[in-house]
Amino acid sequence: MPAYVAGKPPAERPGLVTYKLSSNENPYPPLDGVVEVAAEAARRVNRYPDAGSAELYEALSASYQVPVEEVALSTGAVALIFQLVSAYTGPDDEVVFAWRSFEAYPIAVLAAGATAVKVPVTADGRHDLDAMADAITERTKVVFVCTPNNPTGTSVTQTELDAFLAKVPEHVLVVVDEAYAEFVRMDDAVDGVATYRGRSNVVVLRTFSKAYGLAGFRVGYALAPAPIAATLRAMALPFGVNVVAQAAGVASLERQAELLARVDDLTVERARVVEGVRAAGWDIPDAQGNFVWFALGSEDRCAEFAAAADEAGLMVRPYAPEGVRVSIGEVEANTRFIELLASLPR
Known part of the structure; x- marks a missing residue:
């Protein structure tokens, strides 16, 4: 029986803040109270x-x-x-x-x-x-x-x-x-x-x-x-x-209004990520969750993509051989990821 594979935490990078974009977690802490x-x-x-x-x-x-x-x-x-x-x-x-x-x-x-x-x-x-x-x-x-x-x-x-x-x-x-x-x-x-x-x-x-x-x-x-x-x-x-x-x-x-406002913020950030990804020349599906998907089509491409992200202090989630999933994280993490895409082969 295959084991369930959870998203891995990022490796430490001296002088660089690392981010976990591998588990579709909410980057915000729980609601106030x-x-x-x-x-x-x-x-x-x-x-x-x-x-x-x-x-x-x-x-x-x-x-x-x-x-x-x-x-x-x-x-x-x-x-x-x-x-x-x-x-x-x-x-x-x-x-x-x-x-x-x-x-x-x-x-x-x-x-x-x-x-x-x-x-x-x-x-x-x-x-x-x-x-x-x-x-x-x-x-x-x-x-x-x-x-x-x-x-x-x-x-x-x-x-x-x-x-x-x-x-x-x-x-x-x-x-x-x-x-x-x-x-x-x-x-x-x-x-x-x-x-x-x-x-x-x-x-x-x-x-x-x-x-x-x-x-x-x-x-x-x-x-x-x-x-x-x-x-x-x-x-x-x-x-x-x-x-x-x-x-x-x-x-x-009991805090539905706060929840909906927070989710709205996340979807706005998701839209920014999708726009940035596509502007960098990548074709990705419409994103309706709190993540984006890259259909890469081979184990080698998935491994190379994940390794490049890891080197940049970003842990993503490969699903070889189909592709790689990247969660919507903190604004800085998302910006760094968009910038990374420009250097990766499509």
Whole structure:
């Protein structure tokens, strides 16, 4: 079984500030007041957390205006991926997803003993939803649609998703992975919450790791029809969402206005990076997450690109042989990266 590969930290460079652009982390610290709430909660770590995470469930229910019974929490959205695949597939089943996409998908499928069906993304890094629909067979139990797609950064539209869902048999579970939903700025963007309402086979995944800047606390959640949400809660490890993470999640949801302002700032910086990258002569897909994608097409080019960035004090994330993903980081890091591109072979 392949191990999940996390983004590496940058190597120290004497006289040079180094930056980590390899993990799609939020470059900003948690929202004002969240750290204080988390610190207060840490005073209670001698006690087990609320196993039912009642306060955080209620906060999510109110935030999205969905019943509590349609919410499931876990230790990051990646844990929910493993729970979904483990609950709904087995050795005779297939799981369909685009490739390249989130690297946890094939690992979760292999762990469940099921078969991964990888449908290549288009030349511009988008989901080929028609080909994915054609890949569904009587053995298919789960389909993942990652939008924005990690690592290519492209998103499907609501019209495309609706047309795809119309082709999917009702017994096949469709997981709409929206870890980067808050960063989307495009016409006809997917509304995951509206999409799962009234459907018996759609699950939406969200996380506090990206837009909320709580990656270190590991809190993800699913919005799904009540029977599916109940299954996910049953599959979760007991006390999986710790007491500090629960408190930070609730405090973050109370600060939505600040969150949206911060995300707006990040998308403005993303636009600057995309403009700078293209001005340097690089052709990249539209970026709807908090990262940009370089389709390089070979292991050698990926390694050379990553090594040049590392030498400049920037750690990026190679996905050889397909390409390299670069997170939107601090302004100085982004500027240095844009300047570096001018010296790299296209």
